[in-house]
Amino acid sequence: MHDKVSRIVKQIPPSGIRRFFDIASQNSSVISLGVGEPDFSTPPSINKAGIEALELGMTHYTSNRGLPELVEEIASYLFRRFALEYRHDEILVTNGSSEGIDLALRMLIDPGDEVLVVEPSYVPYGPIVRLCGGVPVPVPTSLEHEFKLTVEDLERVITPHTKALIFCYPNNPTGAIMDREDWEPIARFIEERDLIVISDEIYAELTYEKEHVSIASFASIKDRVILVSGLSKAFAMTGWRVGYVAASELLLSEMLKIHQYTALCAPTISQIAAVEALRNGGGPCQEMVRRYDERRRLAVSAFAEMGLSCTVPAGAFYVFPRVTDLGMDGQAFAEALLAEEEVAVVPGCAFGETGKGHIRCSYATSVKELREAFRRMARFVERKRQALHPLQPMR
Ligand SMILES: Cc1ncc(COP(=O)(O)O)c(C=O)c1O
Incomplete structure (x- = not known):
């Protein structure tokens, strides 16, 4: 077999x-x-919201994009916490950020396309690129540079086949973060080289010395950034399976198509709990x-x-x-x-x-x-x- x-x-x-x-x-x-x-x-108030939803019989599908209240709440959360402005048609609720990563890569990759994977990297990026018929190209970072990404790291590996770049900061496994000054040259490089970025920001709330800076906050490249995140880590909700993608309507509508066929929607009860988490879980x-x-x-x-x-x-x-x-x-x-x-x-x-x-x-x-x-x-x-x-x- x-x-x-x-x-x-x-x-x-x-x-x-x-x-x-x-x-x-x-x-x-x-x-x-x-x-x-x-x-x-x-946290108990989030559990309570989920239990109440269950008791009220909210056990049906939601719209493919997600519960409108949650989409609304994600937009205001991203603005409140990271000064990122997204319209409702630029947001999609997913089954954890894992589904968001999968959707973004599936939406982008044609066979043979190269995707730069910043290493050390979260384990699934490379395998998902391969599943899509793409070629993951490692971008090594080093202890000497505190595992921050530099333009020199990217210059060494980019080719005419490179379509996109994927990374997570704050980083799993190194704990590294990128400051605004670290991002500036990277943002210029992304624009000059006509790349798309998948920015996995699942640990955005877990920073200890400085606030998280999203690469999507650079206006010049915002429409090239697919921001993937979720509630698993910030609100201790790994088993609830709620995440989201924020991106330009053009890219997001293509991801929504895949999501419609493969997932329909994120779990309804979890979406209701997620509204409570984003509203009152600070x-x-x-x-x-x-x-x-x-x-x-x-x-x-x-x-x-x-x-x-x-x-x-x-x-x-x-x-x-x-x-x-x-x-x-x-x-x-x-x-x-x-x-x-x-x-x-x-x-x-x-x-x-x-x-x-x-x-x-x-x-x-x-x-x-x-x-x-x-x-x-x-x-x-x-x-x-x-x-x-x-x-x-x-x-
Ligand atoms: C960098 C990174 N991205 C995504 C995920 C998956 O998160 P989720 O539970 O939202 O699918 C993890 C989980 O460990 C992670 O470390």
Whole structure:
């Protein structure tokens, strides 16, 4: 039967993250820093809105674009939080931002088109580009530049076949963010080279030192930007499956066509809960950000004490230390750490070749678990360092 499976699908590897989740979930003494989702529950008022909707029998399809109240609420949220102006016909409610990424890539790609994927990157971008018959082209960024994207990075890989560019800032897995000054040359480059941008801004609310700046805020290229986002991370709503796309009507109407045929609409109950989240969820969201920030500081100081090179993440809820000083890559580190100390982290190679020497640790877990995980990890690192340089004094 396997010969019936499409060649493209067969060639796509399973996600490198899942394997570690599966091992971690089978053993209760394993502490997992692998999961990329909030450990908080959805705030009560949002749950209540969903329950009420269910009790009122709001269990039918909504319009393909989404509930008009939600579309309205997304428009005013984007304006209020990020000074982005979108009309209602420039917004589409999706099944998580995942569907938005899929729609954007499907809408853009013809066979053979190249899409620049900024690395280290969220795992699905490359495989979805391939599923569409396109060619994902990695754009490496580096620890030395704090994993920010530069024009030089793009110059190195762009070709006449390049159609689009996809990235997420705040970044998964590095926690990097881009400031207005960082975006300026990129915006000029996008215009000059006639590119479309898919900007995944799912972590826009989770920044710790500065407010998020969207590349869509550059008027000169706004109609080239497909902004993809959702409620999963900001409002601890991963299982509700609500996201959205904002883009020029021209591009959005083409995505809406695909959505009409493949998804019909996002879950109705979740859309009603999403209205409540965007309208009144600011307080709970800020409180979660405050608590992530505490954990972020804990993680950064733990890695500094371990002596592993690590940028200070300014967004999302991940740290991405380099482990090559211990004479191993991220894969070897993650496997040995799991076997010897029962701590699960994700090898950086899951996020592309650029991440090979790193591991990703999520700090979306309790302070108690984090402390214990870092205690075990420090013991592990010390052992590996001793094995590598037996004559060095213990740290
Ligand atoms: C960068 C990035 N984009 C998108 C998603 C998917 O989010 P959603 O739950 O909105 O589909 C994730 C989830 O981890 C993510 O890290």
